[in-house]
Amino acid sequence: MKKVAVLFGGDSSEKEVSIYTGLAVVEAIKDEYKVEAINIESDYLSLHNKLLDVDIVFIALHGGFGEDGRLQKYLDKHNIKYTGSGSVASQTAMDKNKTKLIAKAHKIPVLNWTIINNSSEIDKIRLKFPLIIKPNDGGSTIGLYFCKDINDFKINIKKSLKDTSVQMVEEYVKAREISVPILDGQVLPIIEIFPKGFLYDYESKYKSDGSNYQIPAKIKDSLSRKLANDALTIYQNINCRHYARIDFLVAGDKHYFLEINTLPGLTSTSLLPKSAFKIGLSYRDLVVKIIELS
Structure with missing residues (x-):
C-alpha cells in the first residue's frame, strides 16, 4: 500500500485553512493509503x-x-515526490504582480494596478478610485482593503504595510x-x-454560510470559452501541474484576470x-486523482 504524508499547518496567515484542508484530505484517503498526518510549524528543513x-507528499x-516554492525546492533537493506545481511555478504564481504581467503579455485583460513597497510611495498613486489593497504574495483574501478615496487609502495602506x-x-x-x-x-x-x-473576503470564503x-x-458560452482559454494560457505559461484555480472578475462582456492559486483550498466549503x-x-x-497524478 502506498504511503502518503499529508503536510498541513505552517506559519502563514492561512494556517487555519491549511489545517482544515489537511484534516479533510487525511479523512478522505485513510482507507486508500497508509497515511501520515504531519502538522508542521515553520521549520521544514529537517522534514x-x-x-x-x-x-x-500531499501538500495541504x-x-x-x-x-511560494521554498518547500517544493526542498522536496526536489531530496528527491521526494509531492502534489501540486513545482518550485518555479509556485514561486511565480505566488507573486500577483508577476502573474498579471504574464497575463498582460498574453493579451489577457487585467485591471490597472501598481505595487507599493513603503509608505513614501503613497503620493505616487495614479490610479482611479475606488481601489483595492491586497498583499502581493497573500492568499485567502486576508489583508484585503477597500478604499473609496485618498483618505481611506492613506489609512489602509499604512495598516497593510505593517x-x-x-x-x-x-x-x-x-x-x-x-x-x-x-x-x-x-x-x-x-x-x-x-x-x-460586500467583498469576497476571508469570512465569505470559509464560513459555511459566507457565500x-x-x-x-x-x-x-462565448465568455465561458474565453475564461477557460485564458485560464489554461496562464496555467500553462506558469508551468503549473496537477491542479490549480484561476480567479477572474466579469463585468458585462468584459473579464479581468485576478490571480492564480496553485494550492487552492480543499475544505468542505472550497471551490475546486x-x-x-x-x-x-x-x-x-x-x-x-491528485495523488495519482503526482
Whole structure:
C-alpha cells in the first residue's frame, strides 16, 4: 500500500485553512493509503528525515513557504515526490504582480494596478478610485482593503504595510466573481461566487454560510470559452501541474484576470471540490486523482 504524508499547518496567515484542508484530505484517503498526518510549524528543513519511507507528499499548506516554492525546492533537493506545481511555478504564481504581467503579455485583460513597497510611495498613486489593497504574495483574501478615496487609502495602506512589505493596489470594478478550476490540464465547471458581504473576503470564503455559488456559472458560452482559454494560457505559461484555480472578475462582456492559486483550498466549503463534484468526482476521488497524478 502506498504511503502518503499529508503536510498541513505552517506559519502563514492561512494556517487555519491549511489545517482544515489537511484534516479533510487525511479523512478522505485513510482507507486508500497508509497515511501520515504531519502538522508542521515553520521549520521544514529537517522534514526529509520523517519522509524516508513515504511514497508521496500531499501538500495541504496554503501561503508562506508551503506555496511560494521554498518547500517544493526542498522536496526536489531530496528527491521526494509531492502534489501540486513545482518550485518555479509556485514561486511565480505566488507573486500577483508577476502573474498579471504574464497575463498582460498574453493579451489577457487585467485591471490597472501598481505595487507599493513603503509608505513614501503613497503620493505616487495614479490610479482611479475606488481601489483595492491586497498583499502581493497573500492568499485567502486576508489583508484585503477597500478604499473609496485618498483618505481611506492613506489609512489602509499604512495598516497593510505593517502586515507585509509588498502591497498590490488595484482599481476596483463592480463585477461578478468567477473562478475557473483546472485539474490535470482540463477546465472543470466554472464557478460564480455570490458573497454575502460586500467583498469576497476571508469570512465569505470559509464560513459555511459566507457565500452562495452557481456551478456551472450562468454566463454566455462565448465568455465561458474565453475564461477557460485564458485560464489554461496562464496555467500553462506558469508551468503549473496537477491542479490549480484561476480567479477572474466579469463585468458585462468584459473579464479581468485576478490571480492564480496553485494550492487552492480543499475544505468542505472550497471551490475546486464543489466544481469536481459536478462532473461526478467525489471529494475522495478528487484527492486520489491528485495523488495519482503526482
